[in-house]
Amino acid sequence: MMGNKKLRILLIIEQCNPEWTSVPLQGYYFYISIRNLFNTTLVTHERNKPALEKVHSDRDIVYIYESNFTKWYYKHAESLSKIKGKIIWPLYNTLTYPIYAEFNHLVYKKFKTSVLKRDYDIVHVVTPMMPRYPAKIIKACKNIPFIIGPVNGGVPYPKGFQEIARKEFAGFNFLRLIGRWLIPGYRETYEEADYILAGSTYTLNLIKSLFDVRDEHIELFYENGINDAFFSKDPKVDTEESIQINLLFVGRLVPYKGADILIDSIGQLRPQIQENISLIIVGNGSEKESLQQQVQNLDLKEKIHFPGWVNQQEILEYYHKSDIFCFPSVREFGGAVVIEAMANGLPCIVVDNGGIGEYVTEETGFKINPISREFVVQELRKRIEQLVEDRALHAAMSYEAVERAKEFTWDSKAEKISDIYLKLLSNSSE
Incomplete structure (x- = not known):
């Protein structure tokens, strides 16, 4: 398996938890598979600390702590996103954005200087995996490659299934459009990224249609892996x-x-x-x-x-x-x-x-x-x-x-990511 333990990778994975499911668990597997090949520093949210400390108390993990107000708001965001007891996910993602925004800002504040000093060789933002979040740290990536993804989402309901779309409150999907134009740094993140991993062909085409992204800066890379x-x-x-x-x-x-x-x-x-x-x-x-x-x-x-x-x-x-x-x-x-x-x-x-x-x-x-x-x-x-x-x-x-x-094994995915890292570093040195 290719890799280089001398290379320093700053992995920003807000959702990274071995005890949870879905995106947090995928984020965790991306972390451990990449860490097997490179010298990594993981940056993640404090809510992941109890689970990570059980299995990786000795590792280079930096936890980002949130304000008391954000902790309070996080506890209530889910209930605010419910209609008739059911979570409306587009509304939930919109209401919880301020929680991510605080994390995003604190990561930039903490690592801006070290990234500018090139204490790392690559910065890779893995989660959130929805293609609607900015990464402020890109502002500091003046001389080192920045990679984001895999990001996936935005797939519409088929035309013949509008009844299901109504049951899933798809009418709230207009909130995605608002976010694309109002969230600071969103466009900059994707247009200035050195490389983007897209989790589906639909998302790849969506990103290319929304932003000025050339083919050589984006590729299809499925987010799911398997043990x-x-x-x-x-x-x-x-x-x-x-x-x-x-x-x-x-x-x-x-x-x-x-x-x-x-x-x-x-x-x-x-x-x-x-x-x-x-x-x-x-x-x-x-x-x-x-x-x-x-x-x-x-x-x-x-x-x-x-x-x-x-x-x-x-x-x-x-x-x-x-x-x-x-x-x-x-x-x-x-x-x-x-x-x-x-x-x-x-x-x-x-x-x-x-x-x-x-x-x-x-x-x-x-x-x-x-x-x-x-x-x-x-x-x-x-x-x-x-x-x-x-x-x-x-x-x-x-x-x-x-x-x-x-x-789709995690070893196989890590090899592909290793190839991408090494290619980006080769291109930047040239």
């Missing part, structure tokens, strides 16, 4: 005697994730197929009760089960025991669960809108065009039946899924 623990130790063996086919869905039970679409498709399977399948829906969320009622109405209680949210060891067991992964989320930025499923040899059936449509290839599963809800239901039904009946196709996709997942 070796997710790779199945035993290859799936498909025999004619194995009649039962286990389907799996993993995700929050909210409208846009599409669990209701999957349930409808199960209800429309041919009787001889439906008889030999079962579906596990892992997760919790606002739609759980309505989904359970949907299952009851379709008389599928014996076929579809809801274990709720489970820990990592339990989810690994569900991956190991399953045969096909179904994830018809109509708007997904990343979708790490798809990579986890592929690592366990599961052919994946997904909706082609956002990151998951780029993870899945023709060799590893099926991508469904989100024309309409009914179209997705019918295509999902067809693809499930195809994989159940065509054992050779299932076996081939299972093998290719594991090979595809290997491209």
